Amino acid sequence: MPAVQDTIDRVRKIDVDQYKYGFQTEIAMDKAPKGLSEDIIRFISAKKEEPSWMLEWRLEAYRRWVTLDEPKWARVHYPKIDFQDLHYYAAPKSTPGPTSLSDVDPELLRVYEKLGIPLREQEILAGVQKTDASELEEASDNVYKSGRVAVDAVFDSVSVVTTFKKELAQAGVIFCSISEAIREHPELVKKYLGSVVPTSDNFYATLNSAVFTDGSFVFVPKGVRCPMELSTYFRMNEKNTGQFERTLIIAEEGAYVSYLEGCTAPQRDENQLHAAVVELIALDDAEIKYSTVQNWYPGDAEGKGGIYNFVTKRGDCRGHRSKISWTQVETGSAITWKYPSCILRGDDSSGEFYSIAVSNGYQQVDSGTKMIHLGKNTSSRIISKGIAAGYSQNTYRGQVSAHRKATNARNFTNCDSLLIGDQCGAHTVPYMEAKNATAQFEHEATTSKISEDQKFYVMQRGIPEEEAIALIVNGFVKDVIQQLPMEFAVEAQKLIGISLEGSVG
């Protein structure tokens, strides 16, 4: 069924009206001048009071970066990015490493309140020592009622606050901003930083290595099950800045951690660049669960503005029987270029990738995963659901490879795409590379629109068309939603509703 004019009109209206995080906040900012050079990198490093080895590391990456060209293979089109026309550092002025919420600009706190981010453990951070567990419960009783979540809030280039640090420290878990980790735990950072995504990895990862400004650092020691969900909330506020955060998560032998990141940005006509690097390391028997709810500003109805999201995420199952699981809900960004991957190095390790990518308006999504089987008896599972509406292009691009020594590697891949409207495109580009006879790879993919039968079945029960579609779509993505921590599953479900509202086809 071709899309009726009504659909097209509705879709056109969507983004501007519905991106509810598009507000902008006036906060006194400390910015580096525009442009990128060795001096700027020295400036960033100095601002962060970094040791000299860190500066050297950055400079080496920068020197490599200038020899590289942007990758062109993804199915995304955008005008050439002028990397000299960006601020590579922007930080709220009032935060020379705040130790408690009371040091934080109240305007900033209001931003997070507006976004529904639970920074309200203020009392604890402000020094009103409430260590009693029941009181802690009460204090965090904000949005996420069913469990406690420690949050690292990153505003433009810096981490403004990290909650629940003390309680986590009691369990032996280190959760802080990466800048703090470089200062406080250099031995850990030195050992693991760049060990999964080396500085030479790709254009954007190399750029990130040179200029990253902040991000989160998590270290869960041997045998510890992290007592709560950890979360980072990224907010891009300042104009013409690039956000380059770096996240490093290490789970030692037998440790477990579940981590969630969320992101939003104000509505602007200019495009903003976001190039993050996330590295996960799981040692023997460790498990890391990494969930993302990505809701960067996607641009307006004409495709103007929005975030360019070029992210390198990779997990290394370094130890035997380790497990890394990526779950992502992608609804924002003008351009998404993101392939959370697992290197299954340890024997019996396993990797999972669950993804929902919803695109609307003029969004372009090129996302997927890489499962690299190196160890024996490794297994991986990929479930990807792409939903394209409006004029968007939604591509799944995934690679599964088994190397010569990866005996008994197993993979199951399922990627489905749903098209809503006839102006959008859905694409599937899987790469399967088997170099071991005992490998077993299965891949299946389908593309279709919501069938008239399904819609009729729901509507004849008195459910209006839009709700019927939302219901069907929710059924379609259920496999993935189920993998999200409970609190976020609700949020993700709502997000999908927003992105599709009015897309009746």
Place this chain on the structure above:
Amino acid sequence: MNIHMTPQRTPTETALIDAFSDRLSLLPGDGTVMLKRDDAIEAIKSGLPTRRVESWHYTDLRRLLASIPDFDPAAAPKAIAPVVEGSAVLPVLNGVSSTKLPDIEGIAVQRLSEKLEDGSAAPGLDLYGADDAIGALNTAFVVDGYFVDIADGAELDKPIELQNLQAGGQTHVRLSVRAGAGAKAVIVERQAGEGAAMVSSVSQLLLDEGAEVTWLIVQEQPDTATHLAQFKAHLGKDAKLTLFVMNAGGKLVRQEVVVRTTGEGADFTLRGINLLAGDTHTDVTMVLDHAVPHTASTEVIRNVVTGRARGVFQGRINVHQYAQKTNAKMACNTLLLSDDGEFSTKPELEIFADDVVCGHGATVTEIDHSHLFYLMARGIDEKSARGLLVKAFVAEVIEELDDEAIVEALETRLDGWFAAHG
């Protein structure tokens, strides 16, 4: 990754460019044809594709084509019997077609060299994309081949076998067929020879309204040969094409299949078996465009990988925005039987229309142990049991062709391969 590079010509690239100027006087063609040849050699001058070119990701032609043989006018390949007994044979020996053209009712045969001379073959010489290296190589150097015109409504009772045979050296051949409205035909494209030949072969097929063609590509080159082939077809309204590709030889093989449905109701079926042994590198790459509404396609590829063979299947289905109600299905199954074998597959879907049903599936595995156990429990030794299972795996695809004579002929070829490599 993506580091700036200054390209340097490989010996092969240099040899090709030199050969073009040396052979210019021997290449047939009028002004338009020669202009297309110039464009083609320009494309080669800009370098053979590397793995950075997405459509050549798994076949780095620049690296794999390390050297090429010279043209050898003295090479004299032996005649071979057709796959299906009683077929009308049109042989191309060492790149040159026969002067004795058969007289068959309903078809008109012309030597391609004549069509190049008078320029009527020029439109077919266009490349189909920026990375069409095989097309460029062939357009630059093609000397001969055949043009077969099947009259409207003609129903051929015997297959036509187009044979491309070499005995070393370099040959560039083009085989072109038009099937008139409502015509029905079976065409066998036979690729074989001896010695370390380098072959480029481009086949073109145009199906008019309601034409039905079964086209079999039987590639059994010696394991020293380089075989670069392309099959291009346009399917008109209600036209039906069944393409069967069997690769069972060659050192470096790339078989491209480029199909476009241009008329509503067109139906395309691709069945392929790749039997890979020794050191072969065999790549089957398909690009299928559904350009109009109400067209259908199914593709099933079965691969058997033994020895140190490397196999590749890339299949891209493009469903254009206007091509509503497209039904497209693609499957690629691989049996990886040796520790040193490799198989890479990239089944792509590019979909711009919303009212379509498209799917693809791909698997890579070894022989199912429970199947093996089942047979062995019945007293069949392991080797024979394996042989049975592997044969069944590929024979299934052959048996779908409903012409008994063809099925039988292909199964004979299959048995021949298993006898040699089992």
